[in-house]
Amino acid sequence: MILAVVMAFVSGVSRGVAQQADLDPRIETLVGAVSPDRLAAILKKLESFGTRNTLSSTDSPTYGIGAARQWILDEMKGYSPKLQVSFDTYKIAKQGRITRDVEVRNVMAMLPGRSARRVYVSGHYDTVAIDGGQSSNNAAAGTGTAARLAQPADPEAPNDTSAPGVNDDGSGTALTMELARIFSRSGIDFDATLVFMCHVAEEQGLFGAFLHAQKAAAEHIRIDAVFNNDIVGNDRGGNGIVDGATIRVYSQGPEDSPSREIARFVQRWGARYVPSHGVRLMARPDRFNRGGDHTAYNQLGFPAVGFRESRENFTRQHDVRDTFDGISIPYLTQNARVNVAAAATIALAPIAPVVTTAAGGPMISRAPTGYDANLKWRPSPGAIAYRIFWRDAWGPDWQHDLLVGNVAGVVLPGLQIDDYVFGVAAVDAAGHESVVAPYVSLQRAPVTARTIR
Numbered sequence: 001m002i003l004a005v006v007m008a009f010v011s012g013v014s015r016g017v018a019q020q021a022d023l024d025p026r027i028e029t030l031v032g033a034v035s036p037d038r039l040a041a042i043l044k045k046l047e048s049f050g051t052r053n054t055l056s057s058t059d060s061p062t063y064g065i066g067a068a069r070q071w072i073l074d075e076m077k078g079y080s081p082k083l084q085v086s087f088d089t090y091k092i093a094k095q096g097r098i099t100r101d102v103e104v105r106n107v108m109a110m111l112p113g114r115s116a117r118r119v120y121v122s123g124h125y126d127t128v129a130i131d132g133g134q135s136s137n138n139a140a141a142g143t144g145t146a147a148r149l150a151q152p153a154d155p156e157a158p159n160d161t162s163a164p165g166v167n168d169d170g171s172g173t174a175l176t177m178e179l180a181r182i183f184s185r186s187g188i189d190f191d192a193t194l195v196f197m198c199h200v201a202e203e204q205g206l207f208g209a210f211l212h213a214q215k216a217a218a219e220h221i222r223i224d225a226v227f228n229n230d231i232v233g234n235d236r237g238g239n240g241i242v243d244g245a246t247i248r249v250y251s252q253g254p255e256d257s258p259s260r261e262i263a264r265f266v267q268r269w270g271a272r273y274v275p276s277h278g279v280r281l282m283a284r285p286d287r288f289n290r291g292g293d294h295t296a297y298n299q300l301g302f303p304a305v306g307f308r309e310s311r312e313n314f315t316r317q318h319d320v321r322d323t324f325d326g327i328s329i330p331y332l333t334q335n336a337r338v339n340v341a342a343a344a345t346i347a348l349a350p351i352a353p354v355v356t357t358a359a360g361g362p363m364i365s366r367a368p369t370g371y372d373a374n375l376k377w378r379p380s381p382g383a384i385a386y387r388i389f390w391r392d393a394w395g396p397d398w399q400h401d402l403l404v405g406n407v408a409g410v411v412l413p414g415l416q417i418d419d420y421v422f423g424v425a426a427v428d429a430a431g432h433e434s435v436v437a438p439y440v441s442l443q444r445a446p447v448t449a450r451t452i453r
């Protein structure tokens with residue numbers, strides 16, 4: 001009803017551009033290119049290293065984190081000459097759960113795009129096993145922090161106790177590597193530069209992700225999205241509930257934060273290209289009192305979300321029982337496909353429109369009548385149309401959308417900007433749609449009052 005009224009009044013509504021049912025056949029092909037056999041082979045290989053603990057051996061060719069990171073590097077180098085594969089190395093001093101000074105290496109594969117803006121797909125390849133695993137931790141503490149780590153008697157010695165970590169986070173690592181393979185071989189000319197990142201030292205406090213994000217921030221690198229996949233390979237909850245048809249996506253608020261817009265984008269485009277798999281959005285940074293690498297990126301100001309399997313089996317996390325037989329390859333494959341759909345779309349789409357003034361104010365008003373929604377934006381290069389989104393101010397999901405032409409503003413008569421949240425996305429000639437840029441009210445300065453005695 002409201003939409004009909006708006007349609008009648010809006011000028012510049014575009015009829016010529018791709019309608020929302022249109023999908024890019026190249027992305028459909030890419031979604032279909034995820035190989036279950038490849039995912040399984042990567043997981044078995046990762047398991048074969050025995051442990052990938054950040055503090056484990058680096059001098060064995062077959063056992064420990066040194067062998068594992070070298071294999072991941074070599075494997076990704078073999079995928080395509082277009083992929084720039086390197087170690088991203090740091091020296092971490094002894095602190096907290098890092099029990100001795102240690103050199104750590106993220107393994108990074110970059111697929112350069114037409115522009116320098118980046119989209120990350122990631123997991124962490126390091127592992128940990130604690131006494132009793134995550135389940136005893138949950139049972140004892142209720143929420144699962146402050147685990148006892150099995151340590152060698154000599155703190156300077158490698159920690160080589162078994163920690164297979166096939167799900168945590170071999171699953172996210174395998175997904176990341178498989179996407180590196182299919183994206184780099186796709187022949188698609190992406191606008192964004194894609195980074196396939198296998199992080200290290202997650203289990204000691206998100207160190208690998210944090211140090212990389214810190215470097216990216218210092219170098220003023222534009223990162224449009226980080227997809228962090230961590231524990232995405234098991235569809236059987238430890239309580240017996242099975243769900244192989246959905247994935248959870250966690251994002252840091254508030255409700256129209258950049259990370260929340262990424263989460264909505266993943267749900268929208270996952271549903272288009274992988275309708276058989278549901279994306280369950282979670283309005284919190286991560287699972288209760290638990291964390292992951294996307295949080296490190298959030299802390300440095302980058303939009304980032306966490307993918308998590310829908311039903312966890314805690315008896316197989318941070319435990320010697322986190323082995324290949326706890327993995328559902330069809331489920332991991334579906335989760336990989338959702339990542340493909342969202343990452344490819346965001347990397348092909350124009351950048352999101354800028355909806356704020358140089359001073360930071362939202363370019364929205366009640367003009368001309370004082371009771372209208374008057375939206376303006378700065379055009380995105382490559383866009384030929386824009387899609388306006390809005391929803392009730394009390395509600396998380398976009399409820400209405402409207403495609404308009406290649407304009408830099410629109411008036412939606414009679415829609416009170418006090419009652420709805422608005423946003424706008426840029427659309428290119430092939431129908432690729434950017435992340436939604438929301439109009440967010442400015443924070444009001446705290447009230448101050450000088451009084452006279």
Ligand SMILES: [Zn+2]
Pocket residue numbers: 124168169202230231
């Ligand atoms: Zn993990």
